[in-house]
Amino acid sequence: MIYEIAFATKTSIRNNKCLQHIDLLFIHQPFNDYYGTYRAMEAAYKQGIIRAIGVSNFYPDRLIDLCHFVEVMPAVNQVETHVFQQQLAAHEIMKKYGIQHESGGPFAEGRKDFFQNAVLKEIGEKYHKSVAQTALRFLIQSDVIVIPKSTHKERMVQNLNVFDFHLSEEDMNTIRSLDEKESAFFSHYDPETVEMLTGLTR
Ligand SMILES: NC(=O)c1ccc[n+]([C@@H]2O[C@H](COP(=O)([O-])OP(=O)(O)OC[C@H]3O[C@@H](n4cnc5c(N)ncnc54)[C@H](OP(=O)(O)O)[C@@H]3O)[C@@H](O)[C@H]2O)c1
Numbered sequence: 001m002i003y004e005i006a007f008a009t010k011t012s013i014r015n016n017k018c019l020q021h022i023d024l025l026f027i028h029q030p031f032n033d034y035y036g037t038y039r040a041m042e043a044a045y046k047q048g049i050i051r052a053i054g055v056s057n058f059y060p061d062r063l064i065d066l067c068h069f070v071e072v073m074p075a076v077n078q079v080e081t082h083v084f085q086q087q088l089a090a091h092e093i094m095k096k097y098g099i100q101h102e103s104g105g106p107f108a109e110g111r112k113d114f115f116q117n118a119v120l121k122e123i124g125e126k127y128h129k130s131v132a133q134t135a136l137r138f139l140i141q142s143d144v145i146v147i148p149k150s151t152h153k154e155r156m157v158q159n160l161n162v163f164d165f166h167l168s169e170e171d172m173n174t175i176r177s178l179d180e181k182e183s184a185f186f187s188h189y190d191p192e193t194v195e196m197l198t199g200l201t202r
Contacts, residue, residue: 026054
């Protein structure tokens with residue numbers, strides 16, 4: 001079973017104390033005994049050990065199935081989401097079931113020459129913002145939670161500084177046109193990928 005712990009826990013590892021609780025725990029992908037995993041998470045949620053439970057890489061088919069057979073609905077679903085893979089159809093399903101859409105890899109991990117994209121550059125310049133800030137702002141205005149990663153302090157500051165501007169509907173539409181509707185990484189429905197990912201757990 002693969003878990004990803006998201007968000008800093010309010011913590012706990014100070015002074016050698018054990019972790020008191022986890023803010024959000026989610027299943028990384030719908031492989032192996034994910035129902036068994038989810039039921040264990042529900043039990044921990046009910047005991048207050050985990051404040052919110054969720055899933056990741058659950059595309060509409062798996063997500064709908066899960067929603068119909070669990071007691072606690074997932075709070076979030078983290079799926080690959082960025083300007084080149086906007087996940088509009090999946091977003092609507094999440095909305096229907098009251099699940100918050102969270103982006104995995106909001107910059108497509110820098111693939112596709114992300115930070116040099118001419119459309120994002122031009123739009124960003126109008127607001128005196130970088131490509132990264134424009135891309136994050138687009139997702140935020142699309143009701144998608146973003147957790148960008150950077151190892152550089154100045155970029156972390158830059159990535160946090162996205163709440164003081166608003167993209168116009170025209171600019172939102174222009175960025176919507178960048179959607180290629182396919183993964184920049186891999187498909188969770190590709191047999192070779194599934195073999196590779198399930199192999200990681202052995
Ligand atoms: N559930 C899933 O399957 C899944 C899949 C992918 C990602 N995720 C999650 O999504 C989050 C972020 O994903 P990620 O790290 O894979 O990719 P990402 O956030 O899309 O991209 C990170 C890359 O962007 C660069 N970067 C960050 N801010 C920048 C800026 N302002 N200007 C220029 N470059 C910038 C970083 O470089 P530096 O570090 O050198 O600054 C790094 O190379 C993580 O929490 C991750 O666990 C989840």
